[in-house]
Amino acid sequence: MSKHLTELAMKSIFTLSLSAFAAAIATPARAHVTLEQQEATVGKSYKAVLVVPHGCNGSATTSITVRIPEGVIAVKPMPKPGWTVEIAKAKYDKAYTFMHGIKLSEGVREITWKGKLDGAHFDEFAFLGFLADVLPAGSTLYFPVVQECERGAERWIEIPEAGQSSHDLKSPAPALHLAAAKGVPATTFRIGSIVVASPYLRATPPGAQVAGGYMTLTNTGSTTDRLTGGTLDQVRRLEIHEMTMTDNVMRMRAMPNGIEIRPGETIELKSGGYHIMGMELQGSFTEGQIVKGTLQFEKAGTLDIEYAVRPIGGGGHRH
Numbered sequence: 001m002s003k004h005l006t007e008l009a010m011k012s013i014f015t016l017s018l019s020a021f022a023a024a025i026a027t028p029a030r031a032h033v034t035l036e037q038q039e040a041t042v043g044k045s046y047k048a049v050l051v052v053p054h055g056c057n058g059s060a061t062t063s064i065t066v067r068i069p070e071g072v073i074a075v076k077p078m079p080k081p082g083w084t085v086e087i088a089k090a091k092y093d094k095a096y097t098f099m100h101g102i103k104l105s106e107g108v109r110e111i112t113w114k115g116k117l118d119g120a121h122f123d124e125f126a127f128l129g130f131l132a133d134v135l136p137a138g139s140t141l142y143f144p145v146v147q148e149c150e151r152g153a154e155r156w157i158e159i160p161e162a163g164q165s166s167h168d169l170k171s172p173a174p175a176l177h178l179a180a181a182k183g184v185p186a187t188t189f190r191i192g193s194i195v196v197a198s199p200y201l202r203a204t205p206p207g208a209q210v211a212g213g214y215m216t217l218t219n220t221g222s223t224t225d226r227l228t229g230g231t232l233d234q235v236r237r238l239e240i241h242e243m244t245m246t247d248n249v250m251r252m253r254a255m256p257n258g259i260e261i262r263p264g265e266t267i268e269l270k271s272g273g274y275h276i277m278g279m280e281l282q283g284s285f286t287e288g289q290i291v292k293g294t295l296q297f298e299k300a301g302t303l304d305i306e307y308a309v310r311p312i313g314g315g316g317h318r319h
């Protein structure tokens, strides 16, 4: 199957009308498809075990398809006696660092097991993956599952919106909470669906008028949000900038409309790309210092954060 077809197939199975389907299942509270281990550490391998507790209203399960979220790399399904296993590979949104510094830019995005599981029985479906170290600790990954049965189907694909929990949903997607790697302080800040990970500023040389700030922004919700501005101690105002390379010249432009963060998207503010910029610096930032600030999001609101100050250099901001 070509990549294009694979993408289309992935889309269709997970976007079939939810409402028509919801009407068909008027059953009361029932056990959900879940992950056996619901917390794991970023930058490490993760063995996922999907627990399928029942069929579709008593009908036998004939296939289980799981979609692998962005950032879960090097995925391998575990074969199951009596079941066939199919994988769909596709490009990741970006290249990730796997073990030993190897970069991976594509891999398994969907796994389907086909076989038969009696409606009154339960079973487990396992796969191995690696949680990329850039995944923000404190956030949640969702693994949508489509369960097809001899009669009907169950679509475990719902993702909670801001202020909701998986428990509020009829057919929640299995969720995995990400913990920080041991020894690394969890510098994660969140408001609503937005997670800000590891914000830092570059230390400023004497006489500097500006200071660059960097972080990772993740939208765990289902609606688009936007970073529109904020404040930073010791500067008069904060701007959102983008560095681009045009004709071999680094240029910087202010982004008055801010940065859009689509549902499920992770955006890295880093040297050479998007960053925030403290203007009219009233002092200096020194390595090791903690600096308070706020970030303003169009939907999620105002978030208080703290920046670590890292050494100058390392491709710091140039004007």
Ligand SMILES: [Cu+2]
Pocket: 212, 241, 242, 252, 275, 276, 277, 317
């Ligand atoms: Cu700038």
